Amino acid sequence: MNCLLLPASAIEGSRAHMSDSAQISHIRQVLKANIGDTLKIGMLGGKLGTGVIETMSERAVQLSDVMLTHAPPPKLDVTVVLALPRPKVLRRLIMDMSALGVRDIVLVNSYRTEKSYWQSPQLARIDEFVLEGLQQGVDTILPRIQMHKRFKPFVEDVLPTLLKRQGIVAHPKTEASFASFMQEAAGSAQALPDVLCIGAEGGWIDYEIDLFAAHQCQALHLGARILRTEAAVNALLGQWLLHPQASEKCF
Amino acid sequence: MNCLLLPASAIEGSRAHMSDSAQISHIRQVLKANIGDTLKIGMLGGKLGTGVIETMSERAVQLSDVMLTHAPPPKLDVTVVLALPRPKVLRRLIMDMSALGVRDIVLVNSYRTEKSYWQSPQLARIDEFVLEGLQQGVDTILPRIQMHKRFKPFVEDVLPTLLKRQGIVAHPKTEASFASFMQEAAGSAQALPDVLCIGAEGGWIDYEIDLFAAHQCQALHLGARILRTEAAVNALLGQWLLHPQASEKCF
Structure with missing residues (x-):
């Protein structure tokens, strides 16, 4: 703390x-x-x-x-959409996202999310994990948290209300790379994406990738290496935290 | 795996x-x-x-x-100098650094590293943690690992042999920010730093920061937020992994 x-x-x-x-x-x-x-x-x-x-x-x-x-530090101007992870890693993921200053966190069902995860007692402890994260990161403002047990209605009806600029989806099996995307964005002085979607272990299935793509969320790979969800979340959010424009883009 | x-x-x-x-x-x-x-x-x-x-x-x-x-993916062209962390987090740190493709890992003593950490049985299991990381990240090349129980001789005698360009030290209590440093480096098309030093819980003391500074390692803060060592390591290494030049700079 x-x-x-x-x-x-x-x-x-x-x-x-x-x-x-x-x-x-x-x-x-x-x-x-x-x-x-x-x-x-x-x-x-x-x-x-x-x-x-x-x-x-x-x-x-x-x-x-x-x-x-x-005043507490500004939030990162990003919504993280996370396929509900294994209960064992939920605590550290919520803690880290809260410490890093994610503004909105959405826990969503995915094809590879095991049904039992939604019954985990850890889900009732999320407020506690958020508090741990804020006390680690020296912030006072709670991230907004939503949970959606149905993927399709979430992407079709809720995601458009969260997304103002551009969403990206971390996905190993795609041609476009996160690095090139960010370089192009920097070249055209485009703001950072404001929605970041990260899958459960095993990632997203094609149907999910296609539905995201139809709602302004582009699939991007992070290179040849496959990371643990926690490592991927922190490595990606580091791009927002350490971006030169980050503090200007925050509120 | x-x-x-x-x-x-x-x-x-x-x-x-x-x-x-x-x-x-x-x-x-x-x-x-x-x-x-x-x-x-x-x-x-x-x-x-x-x-x-x-x-x-x-x-x-x-x-x-x-x-x-x-062929396995290229290594990241970076040496991570890590103050020996709590045994509990050592496994995940070594796993993640191996999965991310860090080329050289140095575990070093620091003022805030508790002496008991050097006696931990976890230290004998590092090869196992590396293997877990490589099998996660889909890589076959072991990172080189060194351990140095004395800080000053390491910085004075060993660090100069590892550092070819520029080192940076993550340190909350300093004026210069990582984000501005990286922006300037990008502006001048300068390569990424090749040494990254990360402290134990509580960070580095002034003496350590000064000794690093005298050996081409500049202290930079990551913003107002304080991150867990694991989160900081992944957020920072994400800058190497996801850098547009990263793959050209690797070997």
């Missing part, structure tokens, strides 16, 4: 009350903080700043001198 | 013998392959191709019609 996020209701003027057990144990065991120490905090949906530990027990920490002065 | 890698000694003409238990169980339980099915294989240090299952037991698979026809 590179900052500790509190709900607005926990902050009153220059004082704040913390009772989240994960945060308390982080303060005591990882930071090994004492009374009088300053913590980096943020208000969920609000600003970042600091607070000073006034009292501390195993169950609660009371802060004084709370000052929330910094 | 997107391909199954065999040592040269397991291949004789058009026949090959597999006895690695992880590979056998992958063939039987994940691929659910039968006699007569074709597998994607590769020779460690050699070419990629296919083989047909001739016989199969719980302990061994015999292949016929082995054809090794494709």
Whole structure:
């Protein structure tokens, strides 16, 4: 946790009350903080700043001198459409996308998503994974998250409402490469794509690729190498995070 | 496993013998392959191709019609210098760097690397993690791996032998940004840096940053967000993997 996020209701003027057990144990065991120490905090949906530990027990920490002065970093101007992954990797994927500042996350069904994934208890923990990611990435603004259990209605009816410029789909079995696409885009001073679709293990099937293509999402390969979903998501989002125009294009 | 890698000694003409238990169980339980099915294989240090299952037991698979026809993808022209991470994340980091095609990996001590990390039994399993990564990324060429338990002698004596052009150090607490650095490099048609240094949790200390700077490695931040080491490694290496010049610069 590179900052500790509190709900607005926990902050009153220059004082704040913390009772989240994960945060308390982080303060005591990882930071090994004492009374009088300053913590980096943020208000969920609000600003970042600091607070000073006034009292501390195993169950609660009371802060004084709370000052929330910094705006959180801009979000990346991108919607990630992710085929619902294995529950085991869901936590890290949601954490990383939240830490990187993805603005919209859509979890969607795909042909290669196993049906059992939609029954996973991990799905009920997404808010927790988002909070972990924001506290890692030092951000206060929750990404918007949608889940769609039916692929075709999502692509036909919802995707067009999310896509303003251009979508791309990571897909090993295609001719066009992400690298050339980005080079052309840079040459014509075109903005980065605003929708990025990433498949489950085994990728998208032809039907899905065709439906995406009919809705302004072009399939692009990342080279000959096949990456784990997590590695692919981070390698691709790095293009938004580290793009020279990224901060201008964000809001 | 997107391909199954065999040592040269397991291949004789058009026949090959597999006895690695992880590979056998992958063939039987994940691929659910039968006699007569074709597998994607590769020779460690050699070419990629296919083989047909001739016989199969719980302990061994015999292949016929082995054809090794494709060269593996080019390596990324980059050395990653990584402060030895927590053992828990070492496996995924080594896997991902191998899958992405990093040519040289250096695990080095840093002020914030806990001493106990060097005693971890995970360190003896690095070859296994590399193999997992290559079988994920469909590559046959092992990255070169070095470990250096002393930071200063490494930077002063070894780093200069690895660095031909320019090194960069990921460091949140600095003025210069990775994005502007890359934009300038692109403007002047300069090649990508060939050394990338990434810290442990908590990053590098000033002494380390100064020593790197004295050896042609410039500190750059990745923006306001702080990423997990794994996410940072993948987001950064994505710049090499997805760079338009990347394939020309590789060997």
